[in-house]
Amino acid sequence: VSTVTAQTTQVYSVYIKATPEQIWEAITTPEFTERYFHGVRMEIRDGRRWSTLRELAWDEEVLGRPAPPPRARVDIRLRRRPRRRGAEPRHVVHDRLEGAPKTAASVAGVGWMFVLSNLKTLLETGDPL
């Protein structure tokens, strides 16, 4: 989508007709995430996020290298916006990508937006894209 070098801090936003609680559940429940996040089951356990794609190891599959670069951080922020009734903005910030240029390029552009678009459709219509 772009020829510029992928940014080391990437911000993606989408407004979803759902409560913050519903969105949080969709982000943290494996049965939910596998329906919109490329089939990946994700859960929060012991303060970490664990991802599995069938029997595959997520990091090895995606990064394709024996020694992964410094772990990037994905920061998901939710806040209520009473001005726009019924529409909750969801922001995903993917940063600390300075030491991970391949990851930055991989997720840049439409990658995160596909996930967010799919999440929005799932919450608003009951079915993913």
Next chain:
Amino acid sequence: MSTMTAQTTQVYSIFIKASPEQIWEAITTPAFTRKYFYGVPVAITSETFDGGASAQGAVVEFDPPHKLVHSWRALYDTETAAEPESRVTWEIAAQDGGVSLLTVVHDRLDESPKTAESVAGGWSYILSGLKSVLETGEGLAG
């Protein structure tokens, strides 16, 4: 939303369960735009982008249902109205499974910092609303 300086080239994308023709109609039909473009009926022809007192522009490329390019002057604020025109490009690309990718690029904002700042949060809201209207029949505020 952000403390960074607004970028002079801004890119927004969204995947929508709709055909390129349906998305084109939603972008160019006033009765449709009212549901997601902050209530503004926007009339678009091959020559003009007419958003009434909100925004105006000249259409420079009109290729339904794939590409629309027009100039942009935001009139809802006296400071943005006084800045040079910027440019908005809409591109629609069919994907697999009845899904389309809509991308909006707002650029030529180098001399228009107030406009750049003003539209930075707005496009995400507009595209989210457009997607909701097409997929559920209702806008975000409905």
